Amino acid sequence: MLSLSSTTGYAIQAMAYLDGPDGESKFIRDVAEATAVPPAYLAKLVQKLVEAGLLDSKRGYWGGIKLARPASQITLLEIANAVDGPRWMRQCLLGLEECSDARACPAHEFWKSARNLIRDTLTRTKLSDVAEFEQRKNSKLKSTIIDD
Amino acid sequence: MLSLSSTTGYAIQAMAYLDGPDGESKFIRDVAEATAVPPAYLAKLVQKLVEAGLLDSKRGYWGGIKLARPASQITLLEIANAVDGPRWMRQCLLGLEECSDARACPAHEFWKSARNLIRDTLTRTKLSDVAEFEQRKNSKLKSTIIDD
DNA sequence: AGCATAATTTACCTAATTATCCTTTTATCA
DNA sequence: TGATAAAAGGATAATTAGGTAAATTATGCT
Numbered sequence: 001m002l003s004l005s006s007t008t009g010y011a012i013q014a015m016a017y018l019d020g021p022d023g024e025s026k027f028i029r030d031v032a033e034a035t036a037v038p039p040a041y042l043a044k045l046v047q048k049l050v051e052a053g054l055l056d057s058k059r060g061y062w063g064g065i066k067l068a069r070p071a072s073q074i075t076l077l078e079i080a081n082a083v084d085g086p087r088w089m090r091q092c093l094l095g096l097e098e099c100s101d102a103r104a105c106p107a108h109e110f111w112k113s114a115r116n117l118i119r120d121t122l123t124r125t126k127l128s129d130v131a132e133f134e135q136r137k138n139s140k141l142k143s144t145i146i147d148d
Numbered sequence: 149m150l151s152l153s154s155t156t157g158y159a160i161q162a163m164a165y166l167d168g169p170d171g172e173s174k175f176i177r178d179v180a181e182a183t184a185v186p187p188a189y190l191a192k193l194v195q196k197l198v199e200a201g202l203l204d205s206k207r208g209y210w211g212g213i214k215l216a217r218p219a220s221q222i223t224l225l226e227i228a229n230a231v232d233g234p235r236w237m238r239q240c241l242l243g244l245e246e247c248s249d250a251r252a253c254p255a256h257e258f259w260k261s262a263r264n265l266i267r268d269t270l271t272r273t274k275l276s277d278v279a280e281f282e283q284r285k286n287s288k289l290k291s292t293i294i295d296d
Numbered sequence: 297a298g299c300a301t302a303a304t305t306t307a308c309c310t311a312a313t314t315a316t317c318c319t320t321t322t323a324t325c326a
Numbered sequence: 327t328g329a330t331a332a333a334a335g336g337a338t339a340a341t342t343a344g345g346t347a348a349a350t351t352a353t354g355c356t
Contacts, residue, residue, distance in 0.1 A: 002237050040316050060323025063332040089150050106277040110269045121258050129254035207303040208353025
């Protein structure tokens, strides 16, 4: 609670491992192994992301999946919306029914601005940012100087 | 997702309706009705809050429940911890495993400070603040001037 | 003492999320 | 054409949060 769903986390990690439209596609199986996401669950998740227009997929021998757009043009908010639906951010921090701008609970104003801050951050953070983080993590042993 | 659990919301609403140690105790049934929390569920919830030392309860004819301390001395953080356990705030916003101060995900620093802000707000916000909000809401029709 | 009453305990039910398995469809290769 | 390889799709299990119902225990009333 008080984080994105773990499914959204899966989606972000998997997508961060994929190439963009001009790159080569990867097999779901390999993506699952590389990111430690349950393979069958990822396969289901992929469908949602394809429907949402975030991924392109191709069946058959030379099949696989890749990003529909460059990673630098995909925001984390888009992924969260695609996976959890547009109502993933609930209104009241305290779960109170009667909580609006007019009749605010004691945490309302705080949470309203915090929520906007979170949304802005997820909009500002691109998939490429996560991909860079993951790559740096994985290449930790190989090079310590080259990349930044 | 990305809010406290609805169970914590229930606990806060129910407790906001209760009197302090010097006040009179109320029946779970009545509290449930007044706050629109499912009665049987509230009964179970009360146990947790009693165990956590936030409520005092008494059985039998003159039984009921009341706050163990004045509402002004109970923080929302205490309630959240009592209901959802101390790990209710998950580490990584994105659900990434490898996310620490040393190897931060792109949202890490942001989420770290946001989390602290949320924790501080829940510490600063007392149950009495919620109670005042609820009372003002309920007495809206009766008086428009007297209270504040 | 015996009854009424209210919290406590126990067990079970429901729905959503997370996860797996197996078949079907589509695409390529030999 | 047939074998093969991969995503798509359907059915189903496991887990957890949320919720219900009934038996049990404690307390006060008569």
